[in-house]
Amino acid sequence: MPRDMLQFTRLPSHAPDKRPAESRRRDFDEIYQPWPDEKASEQASRCEQCGIPFCQVHCPVQNNIPDWLKLTAEGRLQEAYEVSSATNNMPEICGRICPQDRLCEGSCVLEQSQHGTVTIGAVEKYITDTAWERGWVKPVTPERELGTSIGIIGAGPGGMAAAEELRKLGHKVEIYDRYDRAGGLLIYGIPGFKLEKHVVQRRADLLAQAGIVIHPNVEVGKTIRFSELRARHDAVLIATGVYKARMLECPGVGANGVFPAMAYLTASNRKDLGDAVPEFDNGTLDAAGKNVVVVGGGDTAMDCVRTAVRQGAKSVKCLYRRDRDNMPGSQREVANAIEEGVEFLWLSAPEAVLHDSENQVTGVRAVRMRLGTPDASGRAKPEEIEGSQFVVPADICIEALGFDPEDLPVMFGETGLGVTRWGTLKTDFRTLMTTMEGVFAAGDIVRGASLVVWAIRDGRDAAASIHRYVQNARKPEAQPLRAAS
Ligand SMILES: Cc1cc2nc3c(=O)[nH]c(=O)nc-3n(C[C@H](O)[C@H](O)[C@H](O)COP(=O)(O)OP(=O)(O)OC[C@H]3O[C@@H](n4cnc5c(N)ncnc54)[C@H](O)[C@@H]3O)c2cc1C
Ligand code: SF4
Numbered sequence: 001m002p003r004d005m006l007q008f009t010r011l012p013s014h015a016p017d018k019r020p021a022e023s024r025r026r027d028f029d030e031i032y033q034p035w036p037d038e039k040a041s042e043q044a045s046r047c048e049q050c051g052i053p054f055c056q057v058h059c060p061v062q063n064n065i066p067d068w069l070k071l072t073a074e075g076r077l078q079e080a081y082e083v084s085s086a087t088n089n090m091p092e093i094c095g096r097i098c099p100q101d102r103l104c105e106g107s108c109v110l111e112q113s114q115h116g117t118v119t120i121g122a123v124e125k126y127i128t129d130t131a132w133e134r135g136w137v138k139p140v141t142p143e144r145e146l147g148t149s150i151g152i153i154g155a156g157p158g159g160m161a162a163a164e165e166l167r168k169l170g171h172k173v174e175i176y177d178r179y180d181r182a183g184g185l186l187i188y189g190i191p192g193f194k195l196e197k198h199v200v201q202r203r204a205d206l207l208a209q210a211g212i213v214i215h216p217n218v219e220v221g222k223t224i225r226f227s228e229l230r231a232r233h234d235a236v237l238i239a240t241g242v243y244k245a246r247m248l249e250c251p252g253v254g255a256n257g258v259f260p261a262m263a264y265l266t267a268s269n270r271k272d273l274g275d276a277v278p279e280f281d282n283g284t285l286d287a288a289g290k291n292v293v294v295v296g297g298g299d300t301a302m303d304c305v306r307t308a309v310r311q312g313a314k315s316v317k318c319l320y321r322r323d324r325d326n327m328p329g330s331q332r333e334v335a336n337a338i339e340e341g342v343e344f345l346w347l348s349a350p351e352a353v354l355h356d357s358e359n360q361v362t363g364v365r366a367v368r369m370r371l372g373t374p375d376a377s378g379r380a381k382p383e384e385i386e387g388s389q390f391v392v393p394a395d396i397c398i399e400a401l402g403f404d405p406e407d408l409p410v411m412f413g414e415t416g417l418g419v420t421r422w423g424t425l426k427t428d429f430r431t432l433m434t435t436m437e438g439v440f441a442a443g444d445i446v447r448g449a450s451l452v453v454w455a456i457r458d459g460r461d462a463a464a465s466i467h468r469y470v471q472n473a474r475k476p477e478a479q480p481l482r483a484a485s
Pocket of ligand 1: 176178183184185220221239240265442444449450452
């Protein structure tokens, strides 16, 4: 039934229902229930159709949100899908995992005016999930083949978005990834309870159906030299993400049972995918029956604590040195973790990892903090409260303190590849070309650890820029003007 818009005066804001915490603690399935058609069109009809849509302004891919909300409310779902997929290569993935409270929904005028946001992410997920069900999602087919070849290093969201856009324009595209599956952090970082694995795999399959060649298990810098790969293609895009884990710096960190977050999450995600994982199967990376302490307050920390709950940990505690309001992770995920039984020790910083005579972790000694004056970043600086030490029992301690870029110039043997003082790749802000001719970069390796939707945006921008570059490079040399007789 087509609905009129502006129904926010009548209808309250409603997000999809969550499965009860008790049932979701037992599996890795997504926690939000799918919406029936009626609910999606009802919620979409709340949109005010603002003249200046701040939701769109604050969406990194600048989705035409009011348009697809209106089409959904009118029951014109296929058109809603066409509009939504015109600006985003993975709308159903962003609908699931964007921190909407900080992006589109946080900027929604209804939210700002206390009426409750339009639940934009949930409608976006609904539109494209429906499109998949009804067979509207098709591999891209270029109108003509250009005979050019682009190499992409990294099959995360940045590389995948760029690949699809480049293929659409008629380039041959080959993606090289050191993992055995495409998806990057979508597949081995983010757990199934936020993003089920089949949702990522069908996107990778779609790229293959479009004729994009994905080379798994190819680590550029090891399996193949960068210079060799560069010589194969008219242009290259580096979309390798950031993977150097920040480690705890305190006594005892070398003890058995201290793990970086990605080692822990990758093992769990591989089990979810049905792989044999010896380090999980022998109990090393399995939290079942153990006391788990996770240090950190971002999305990665939230994914670790919630994974530990699902593995059947005896207790799961999160140590974070600032307070709840200052956590970098999505507040929605913090709330989900609390519902699932995670205990947060806010304003607490680790001082030492304790271990027994066999070097097995037994606990974490922490100290209470208070928030002082803002530091250079503008955030209140945590200060130690003298004499407030306490011990948290732990059999596993997970470091979820963030990621830095690997040393790409060294890994790739390319000293000409310029980096910033943070180790991210230097790019021209208009073209996204690195300091090497014909070599572009996108996603976390340029921004530092960021968001999936920003990687998609960068991938799309890089694709457009690579297309211009390759086309210009192929133009025939200008003929010298003949002298007038
Ligand atoms: C645990 C976790 C949870 C997160 N949760 C969220 C969330 O809820 N929402 C959100 O928006 N963002 C989240 N993020 C951030 C998000 O996943 C990243 O910002 C995004 O994946 C970056 O995309 P990318 O394409 O730049 O890199 P990646 O996704 O990291 O992909 C890079 C790819 O490059 C490959 N690669 C690296 N080096 C080489 C090499 N030398 N040769 C070949 N291949 C190589 C890697 O194997 C990988 O597949 C999370 C991150 C983590 C770690
Ligand atoms: S891509 Fe992310 S920010 Fe943009 S509309 Fe979708 S959920 Fe919101």
